[in-house]
Amino acid sequence: MRVLLVGLDCAPPTLVFDRFADVMPNVAALRARGISGPLRSVMPPITVPAWTCMLSGRDPGELGLYGFRNRPRDHGYALSMASARDVSAKRVWDRLGESGRSCAALFVPPSHPPSPLRGSMASCFLTPPGAAWTFPPSRATDWESRFGTYRSDVASFRAGDLGRIFDELHAMTAQHFAIARHVWTEERPSFLAMVEMGPDRLHHAAWDHLDPTSPRHVVGNPWLDHARDYYAALDRELGALLDVASDAVVIVASDHGARACEGAFAINELLLREGWLATTHTPSTPTPLRDVIDWKRTRAWAEGGYYARVFFNVQGREPEGALPEARLDRAIDDVRALLLAEGPVGTNVWRPTELYGEVRGVAPELLAVFGDLAWRSVGTLGHGAVKLTELPPGVDGANHDWNGVVVMSGGPFASTTPRAIDASIFDVGRTVLGLFGVDPGPRWRGHDWSRV
Ligand SMILES: [Zn+2]
Incomplete structure (x- = not known):
């Protein structure tokens, strides 16, 4: 059994399942032979707590993570940026590693600085340019020789120069998926989780252009097509990864959605x-x-x-x-x-x-x-x-929204008739552990969809 989790940060059902579904044939094919639906995020529906909740089975209070930035323990007034050091709970790859499975955790927030696991890690968008970004450290040299200097994020994605931003988005996403394909085939981890930050950056850069319900939307603006093209590119990258992972149980999930900020x-x-x-x-x-x-x-x-x-x-x-x-x-x-x-x-x-x-x-x-x-x-x-x-x-014009998406396909989810589900963000990690028969312990939240 091998499990592939592809995270699409901020991808909402309104785009993935509806408005851009026509340019996402690989997602559609996974849905057609699996289970899928909206994925209810946590309060707050924010990247750092949300991915951690998904992959640790703990809620934001249990984690002590209330956003990107958090107050220090001495009750000082300044907020400091969250990092992987703030996560003391075990995440899915820690639990699977304990059971002897090899894992890869690629770009999953928060994973800067990278930390040891039974397998390899690439750190997330919080990685400053030039900082160490892999475990083991030697992976960085190998991967950069193959795929170029690491692109942890799109620089200044709210700056408004959309031509440059779209170029960076495409380059970042292509690099991340290339690394994922390489790791999946060369290292053969039992579980690979990757998170692509691109959709989130697209939304915060260009939501008003892509969403006709935004009060600031201009009908006929050219960036709507660019946004659609980006989602099409995401789907092509997913398809190329699926091509080398035809034997895998596949989960596609997002940490929260997005909507127009009124x-x-x-x-x-x-x-x-x-x-x-x-x-x-x-x-x-x-x-x-x-x-x-x-x-x-x-x-x-x-x-x-x-x-x-x-x-x-x-x-x-x-x-x-x-x-x-x-x-x-x-x-x-x-x-x-x-x-x-x-x-x-x-x-x-x-x-x-x-x-x-x-x-x-x-x-x-x-x-x-x-x-x-x-x-x-x-x-x-x-x-x-x-x-x-x-x-x-x-x-910017995008606010986060309660619902992300989830699609599960292959293994116990294989079916000739698609099935709609209502799932919680906690269900994803719980289901991965369930697929491997690993006991999550009493405090791990969520429902195991592999046992329905
Ligand atoms: Zn997010």
């Missing part, structure tokens, strides 16, 4: 207006929170992103805490009520204990999605309003 919720403007947050002066243009915040007079602040994280500035806990701890619980309820009252229709606000089996690391006191992800959060100040229907500079 507006930006300037959450710190609201906290400022309502007296939770204080500033040293009032900026007149969009300004980073940390340039103007007066910590000593701030009781709550929030971070922007596809969702909002609200933190409270508690005396004796934060460096310049202003809120007595005895008032924290009431304050959390008050801010939650404020966000629900002021947010667009479909706004949801949770305490982490309502979402997760455990709350590790420094979690936000509240997590909020605005308009069921139709709106995003911005943490900057100086907008002069809370609800921004014109996106501020640096904010």
Whole structure:
């Protein structure tokens, strides 16, 4: 038994199963003889926690991963970028390695810096240019001699120069799939997981151009065809990999979806207006929170992103805490009520204990999605309003969405009639372990579709 997991970061059912399905014959063929459907992501539906949830069977609270960036254990105000060092849970390749199977983990977030496994690893998009990117380290020399200098990501993918961005996208994707084909055939791992970041970069670079439902879409713009061509190229690369993996059980999955961003919720403007947050002066243009915040007079602040994280500035806990701890619980309820009252229709606000089996690391006191992800959060100040229907500079047209995709084909999924399923992101890793007959242990979330 050999299992191939091809991850397409951010690929939504609206494109893979619908609008671009006609240029993805290899995905269609897998669906026609297997099981497929939307794949429900986690809260938050963000790359670093989502792939880790998929491949560790733990939720974001259990992992202590709440986004790309997380707060330090000492409750300092700065956020630091997540890395593979922040993942202490075992992932699928660790469990399979323990059972004697060889694995390859290629470009799976977060995997910088690369770490030992029974097989080989190429680190993910978080790898800085020139950094060590493989395990064993000697693989880098071999692979770069065959496939060129490692392309971990598309540079400045929100810069707007779409010609250059598309060139980089195609080159990156071709290189990644070439490495995957090489590793699959030369190293013959029992399990190979690869994640292609290209679709995510395409969406954040060009969503307004490719989605007619975006409020900023211009009918007839040329980049829609380029986006379709990119998905066609992805499918051709998948087909070439399937050509050398005809004996494999194949899973195609994405970590979350994407949708048009209809507006930006300037959450710190609201906290400022309502007296939770204080500033040293009032900026007149969009300004980073940390340039103007007066910590000593701030009781709550929030971070922007596809969702909002609200933190409270508690005396004796934060460096310049202003809120007595005895008032924290009431304050959390008050801010939650404020966000629900002021947010667009479909706004949801949770305490982490309502979402997760455990709350590790420094979690936000509240997590909020605005308009069921139709709106995003911005943490900057100086907008002069809370609800921004014109996106501020640096904010792109794509928000992440709840549903990715999953397709499983071959082995126990083989069928002459396609079957539609509703699956959770946790099911993917659990199913891979199930395919190999490896006991996931009691805390591994998800459903094993190989046993249906
Ligand atoms: Zn992602």
